[in-house]
Amino acid sequence: MNIVGTLKTITAKSILDIYGLQLNANEIQINETKSEFQGNYTIVLFSLVKQLKKSPEVLGAEIGENLCANHQSIVSAFNVIKGFLNITIADELLLEYLKSPSVGETEKKSKSKVMIEYSSPNTNKPLHLGHLRNIFLGWSVAAIRKENGNDIVKTCIVNDRGIHICKSMIAWKMFANGATPTSTNTKGDHFVGEYYVKFNDVLKQQVEELIAQGKTKDEAEKQSAIMLKTQQMLLDWEQGNPDVIALWKEMNSWVYEGFDATYKKIGADFDKVYYESNTYLLGKEIVQKGLEKKVFYKKDDGSVWIDLTADGLDEKLVMRKDGTSVYITQDIGLAEQKYNEYQCDKSIYVIGDEQNYHMKVLKLICQKLELPSTNEIEHLSYGMVELTTGKMKSREGTVVDADDIVNDMINIAKQRTVELGKVADFTADELEHLYSIIGLGALKFFLLRVDPKKRMIFNPEESIDFHGFTGPFIQYTHARIKSVLRKVGGVEEAINITSTLLPLEKQILLLAEQFETVLEESMQESDPSKIAIYVFNLAKTFNTFYAEHSIANAENEEKKKLRIAISALTAKVIKKSMQVLGIEVPERM
């Protein structure tokens, strides 16, 4: 059922019947009624005034009459205030909804096959808070699409080669003395990250010395001994030097072990992982194709370019003069490879907004080359996570490490839970699990509740609250409902109930009914924050209701049955909503 959709349809029909004006149902503007007015939904009449040449008051009265008369089972009352027609939904419609066998289930409508690329780390340092936003977003958008019926392929492109990897390797050779993650009892990605930091320390020192000798900063960076060594190592790597390759493989394997542990802990997973070391040579035939189609042109030095100035962008290099492909060319090549393997209808890239320009160029080039494989590219662009102290900068050590913040959150959850002392009978394993889902729930909800494309600020001092618009608040609401249902017992199905609904009961049912609509919107906009806001409202409304009305001591059996059914439905919808955010919801906490 879709009440808003139904309302639009019958309103359009009423308008046709009364005025003979044919309107598309989607042209009807319906909002939720503001709480200070009577009614549940509001039809905004202003846009009709011009077409029908009647005052809003008259329009509202006439349409309202018509709706009430012809659709008694849907509209039970109406009132008109200025240009707003406020509609009250009939109790019986909501009771019917509550009784329907599929209540709280999602209809799988959209069958497309969609690829979602997310996380995409470098192998020279551990994941940080920004990656977490990326990972939670990617995972959630995938889950939202899956719930809508999409066939999902989750992928990750690992940036496992290039100068930055060589930096860690050089530093390891200089300082490690054969140490490994095992020998030092360090998580692999952190272990390698430490050498990346060491590299930068040495580089900084050498650069300072060279600057003192009168070089410019640029020169100094390029000419420093450690940088020259790194450049050489990159060449060796490209030529397949066995020693370099062996070390590279070993260090990467440490990093992957570390990443896997983190992914496992936070519940991220991939169907297919691509490695840049396998794909960085891709795209050469594309350059050829582009030259043939005259989309690209060759400069005298042999480098290949595309001119995008007509599209308001610049000239972009697509192949170096030495014949190697650049990032953008690799990306096009990889897109083709992905398509050849999976034939997806759509490809979503979860990448930070600093690459907006790059992705724009990518899409443009694909269009110009008329590559069918890259038809539906969506850049799910998200804003940087900043700290109250400013941006995260690895050089200044102000990066919030992913593992650290996850562990902190779980520890805070533990501390809070222990203080409250409500789960004394849990086993040690159950407790571990509980702390984990609460801590992660807080973190995921915090990062997902904000519109992805906006920058957000994270305050590590105050950490994340467990009160208010937070994951734990919603988890807690769910746990309470479950607790009540356990104690009250009874059947959760709403059979044979005929009762007048209280305003709050009505509100809860109307909210629950909106779940699918919100889910679909959230898919179309690739925005999990819609779900987060929605589920918070549902939980909050339920809590208010709960504080005012008893279930165990309801006025009569009928009302008790009704409230049990509503509670069960609320719990179900909360669970589903949280599930697509990647947040588990406990039975008890």
Next chain:
RNA sequence: GGUCCCGUAGUUCAAUGGAUAGAAUAGAAGUUUCCUAAACUUUUGAUGCAAGUUCGAUUCUUGCCGGGACUACCA
């Protein structure tokens, strides 16, 4: 310089051109003989500035001020 994004309560976030700009936190005041107080109730408090478009602007247009990103033969 060019292109793009962002400026909303003390703070963190909302608001397809619609009603008196919503929440959450923090501040103030309350609520547990009753199903989980990680809860609930009441209250204080905001659209950077200036024009324009119109019945009506946080939203659209222009200018200014402030913040950010991109503009690499790096990835």
